[in-house]
Amino acid sequence: MKPGVLYRYKDFLPITKKTPLFSLGEGDTPLVRCSQLEKELAVGELYFKLEGCNPTGSFKDRGMVVAVAKALEEGSKALMCASTGNTSASAAAYAAGCGVESIIIIPKGKIALGKMAQAIVYRAKIVAIDGNFDQALKIVLALTEKHPVTLVNSLNPNRIEGQKTAAFEIIDVLGEAPDYLFIPVGNAGNITAYWKGFKEYHQAGKSKVKPKMMGFQAEGAAPIVRGHIVEKPETVASAIRIGNPASWKRAEAARDESGGIIDMVSDDEILAAQKMLATRGGIFGEPASAASLAGLVKLRRQGRDFSRSRIVCIVTGTGLKDTETAVKGAEPFLELPADQATVEKALGFI
Ligand code: AN7
Numbered sequence: 001m002k003p004g005v006l007y008r009y010k011d012f013l014p015i016t017k018k019t020p021l022f023s024l025g026e027g028d029t030p031l032v033r034c035s036q037l038e039k040e041l042a043v044g045e046l047y048f049k050l051e052g053c054n055p056t057g058s059f060k061d062r063g064m065v066v067a068v069a070k071a072l073e074e075g076s077k078a079l080m081c082a083s084t085g086n087t088s089a090s091a092a093a094y095a096a097g098c099g100v101e102s103i104i105i106i107p108k109g110k111i112a113l114g115k116m117a118q119a120i121v122y123r124a125k126i127v128a129i130d131g132n133f134d135q136a137l138k139i140v141l142a143l144t145e146k147h148p149v150t151l152v153n154s155l156n157p158n159r160i161e162g163q164k165t166a167a168f169e170i171i172d173v174l175g176e177a178p179d180y181l182f183i184p185v186g187n188a189g190n191i192t193a194y195w196k197g198f199k200e201y202h203q204a205g206k207s208k209v210k211p212k213m214m215g216f217q218a219e220g221a222a223p224i225v226r227g228h229i230v231e232k233p234e235t236v237a238s239a240i241r242i243g244n245p246a247s248w249k250r251a252e253a254a255r256d257e258s259g260g261i262i263d264m265v266s267d268d269e270i271l272a273a274q275k276m277l278a279t280r281g282g283i284f285g286e287p288a289s290a291a292s293l294a295g296l297v298k299l300r301r302q303g304r305d306f307s308r309s310r311i312v313c314i315v316t317g318t319g320l321k322d323t324e325t326a327v328k329g330a331e332p333f334l335e336l337p338a339d340q341a342t343v344e345k346a347l348g349f350i
Helices: 035-041 060-073 086-098 113-121 133-146 157-163 165-174 189-203 248-258 267-281 287-301 323-327 340-346
Strands: 031-033 043-050 078-082 101-107 125-129 180-184 212-218 261-265 306-315
Touching: 031 165, 035 043, 035 267, 035 287, 043 165, 043 287, 060 078, 060 086, 060 157, 078 086, 078 133, 086 101, 086 113, 101 133, 113 323, 125 133, 157 165, 157 189, 165 189, 165 306, 180 189, 180 287, 189 212, 189 248, 212 248, 212 287, 248 261, 261 267, 261 287, 267 287, 287 306
Parallel strands: 043 306, 078 101, 101 125, 180 212, 180 306, 212 261
Antiparallel strands: 031 043
16 A cells, blocks of 8 residues: 555545545554553553654644645645644645645744754745744634635644544554543644544444543643633743644543543653653653653652553654754763773773
8 A cells, every 4th residue: 555644544534536645654653662661650551652753753744644635636826834833844845745835934933943944944935923823823814814825724624634543543553442542732633633533433433442532731831721821822842832722622522522631731741751751762752742741640640540551642743853952951971082991981891
C-alpha cells in the first residue's frame, strides 16, 4: 500500500473520486512501550505515540494532508492559517508539495525557532503580528471568509478528519483501544479528533471499549479548566499558548462523553516531564507534547491508581523544533583540550 493517511484510511475519510490522493509520508507513527516509566509510575502498560515522526515533526500533518487534498479538489490556490508554529510548518510544507501558496499569521517572537525555520524554508508568506494566537486566528477567520483562500486551521473539518486517524492507528496496533488517552490541549482540535476516531472505530466494530480522554492544558493557558477565556495566555510550551480554543465545546464533549478529565500542568511540571521522557524513555518531545506525561505524573502524585490500566500518551511534536527551550538551564558539560589523558582523567577512567 502507498504510504500516507489518505491511502490507508480512505474508507473513513471524506474522499471522493475527484480528491487527489498524495502523501508526504504522514501517519503510521510508532507506538512505543516504555518499561522504565511503566515501573516508575506504576502503570500497567504505558505507550507513547510518537507524532514527532510525521514529515514536519508534528501530528498536524495528518489533518493537513486531508485539508489540502480537499482544497485542491475544490480548486483552491492558497491556504491560510494562524499558528503557534506547528500548523504553519505543516501548512507550508503541504502547500509547497502541492504547488499552492501558504499564508501564515503567527504571534511575533512566540514561535519556536525550528518551526520558524520550516515556514521560511517552505516559503510560506509569513506575517508576524504583535499579538497572540487567538488574535491571529480571529484575523485569519475574517480574511478567509472574505477572500478566496482556504482556511486550514482545525476549524476546517477536514483537519479533524485527518487527525482522527491517529486513534485508528492505536487500535490497529494494540488490537483494542487503551483505557486512557493522555493528550495536550491547546486549540483543542486534536482531543476532538482522537475522540471522533475512537468513536468511529468503535462503531465500526474495531474496538470493544473507548478510552477515557485525559486532556492537559498549561496552567498559564488553561481556559477550559478555568471556565473562562484567558486574555493573556503564557507558558513555556509555546505550542499551546492559547487562551480561547476554537474547539472548546467539542473538547468538553470528548471529556464528558468518555468519562475523562481536562486538567492543567505548570511549566515546571511540563519541563520536568520533558526531561523524564528523554532520560527514561529516550524520547525527545517538544514542551507542549510533554504535557501528556506531566498530566500522568500529576495524577499519580495525587494517588490515582493506574496499575491495571493501559495508557497511551501522545507525544504531539518532536523536541528538535524547540532546542532553545531544551538547552536552557541544561546541566554543564565538560569542555577540555583535545588530549586523551586529560579526557580519560576527567571521565574518571584513571
Ligand atoms: C506540539 O500549531 O495550535 O489542542 O497552531 O503544536 O489540537 O491545538 C499547535 C498545537 C499540542 C495542541 N502539541 O493541539 C498550532 C497549534 C503540539 C502542538 C498542540 C499543539 P490542539
